[in-house]
Amino acid sequence: MDTKRLLIQNKSRYPVVPASIEDFQSVEGETIDPQTVLKQPNISLYCLDDANRRAIFVETAPGIELSQKPFLYQAQFDHAQHLISMPYSTLAELARSLPALGANLIIIYSVGRSGSTLLSKAFGQLDGALSLSEPDVFCDIALMCEADGSRDQDLREVLFGSTRLLCKPTPTIEPIYYVIKPRPQAIHHAGLMHALFPQARLVFLYRDAVDFICSFARFRDDLRNTVPELEANLDYYQKVVPLIKSYADIIDFADPVMDFYILWWLSCLDSYMKLQRLGVPLFALRYEDLVGNRQATLAALFDYCGLPESAVGLAFRAFNKDSQTSSPLSREKQRHLEPDEIDNLRARVQTLLGRHDEINRADFIVPGTFLEN
Numbered sequence: 001m002d003t004k005r006l007l008i009q010n011k012s013r014y015p016v017v018p019a020s021i022e023d024f025q026s027v028e029g030e031t032i033d034p035q036t037v038l039k040q041p042n043i044s045l046y047c048l049d050d051a052n053r054r055a056i057f058v059e060t061a062p063g064i065e066l067s068q069k070p071f072l073y074q075a076q077f078d079h080a081q082h083l084i085s086m087p088y089s090t091l092a093e094l095a096r097s098l099p100a101l102g103a104n105l106i107i108i109y110s111v112g113r114s115g116s117t118l119l120s121k122a123f124g125q126l127d128g129a130l131s132l133s134e135p136d137v138f139c140d141i142a143l144m145c146e147a148d149g150s151r152d153q154d155l156r157e158v159l160f161g162s163t164r165l166l167c168k169p170t171p172t173i174e175p176i177y178y179v180i181k182p183r184p185q186a187i188h189h190a191g192l193m194h195a196l197f198p199q200a201r202l203v204f205l206y207r208d209a210v211d212f213i214c215s216f217a218r219f220r221d222d223l224r225n226t227v228p229e230l231e232a233n234l235d236y237y238q239k240v241v242p243l244i245k246s247y248a249d250i251i252d253f254a255d256p257v258m259d260f261y262i263l264w265w266l267s268c269l270d271s272y273m274k275l276q277r278l279g280v281p282l283f284a285l286r287y288e289d290l291v292g293n294r295q296a297t298l299a300a301l302f303d304y305c306g307l308p309e310s311a312v313g314l315a316f317r318a319f320n321k322d323s324q325t326s327s328p329l330s331r332e333k334q335r336h337l338e339p340d341e342i343d344n345l346r347a348r349v350q351t352l353l354g355r356h357d358e359i360n361r362a363d364f365i366v367p368g369t370f371l372e373n
Helices: 035-039 072-079 088-096 116-124 137-143 152-166 184-196 209-217 220-226 231-237 257-278 287-292 294-304 311-320 339-353
Strands: 004-011 024-031 043-049 054-059 082-087 105-110 129-133 177-181 201-206 283-286
Touching: 024 082, 035 082, 035 088, 043 072, 043 082, 043 137, 043 152, 054 072, 054 088, 054 152, 082 088, 088 152, 105 116, 105 184, 105 257, 116 129, 116 177, 116 201, 116 311, 137 152, 137 184, 152 177, 152 184, 184 201, 184 257, 201 257, 201 287, 201 294, 209 220, 209 257, 209 339, 220 257, 257 339, 283 287, 283 294, 287 294, 294 311
Parallel strands: 105 177, 105 201, 129 177, 201 283
Antiparallel strands: 004 024, 004 082, 043 054, 054 082
């Protein structure tokens, strides 16, 4: 299978859902040299087409800096002029030809709605930092995980190749630091990421479960289409929310969106706890501390990441605006929650968390969390 340019005929996607080759109608164009992907800064990795074992890149007009947008996947879709398909084997070969990444790679994991986009943009204020908010290839990688380990080799090669190809120069940035903030399900294969990039600095951002689910509830109507046919596809959704099948007997499948996201939160913290027990080093940070004492938390975080103290002042510029502005999750699109709705959500959080042996409180603090003395 060759590396080919795909000519876009039409494009359409539902907001918020992960990027997919199905977002585009395209026809096959000419075969191109795979090195083109490395040499042209306006080509970036969009998603995987796992059914055909190929990576999909988008090609945009020269000079557009996609990393400055709230979410990379949406900016790629909006500005895509052509697609490029590349076999997994070629992706791996290209990745192995590039210099190794060390401690200059920073991965921001999170539960979502916890300031991770803000933190990504804070890193992006630094000179020489390429900070990518939600490159969606990691959503596809999560779906490659099989409980029997049958795709472990594929998983390793695609995760390594995708991460390495994301960390290449862009139209305006020659990176010194590489910051990747994937969607929350990436925490479930953070152990493999650590094995592939052992010097990378891993960060985990989370918040109180009630505040988390209230934040999602403000977009409830927009989120209903993110979990279609949940009850009939639990094996699929378990790759995104690993605990979901063990809670299937109490999920409200008539309107499951809030239960789904509560279990999303719980699954992320559960995966973090497993990583802790395996000895995977992570710097955990609560949203409440990030916004409540940004000076102390950013100073500690940047010290962990090996960044100079002077970088903290530069990062503060990101706090002056809505990091998700113009996106489907921006502040102006939030709806008001009534007190009784908040009470119902709190009760539902308590019911679901009450079944977990360890993470049984909405304000659970994971070990390794930065707490100012």
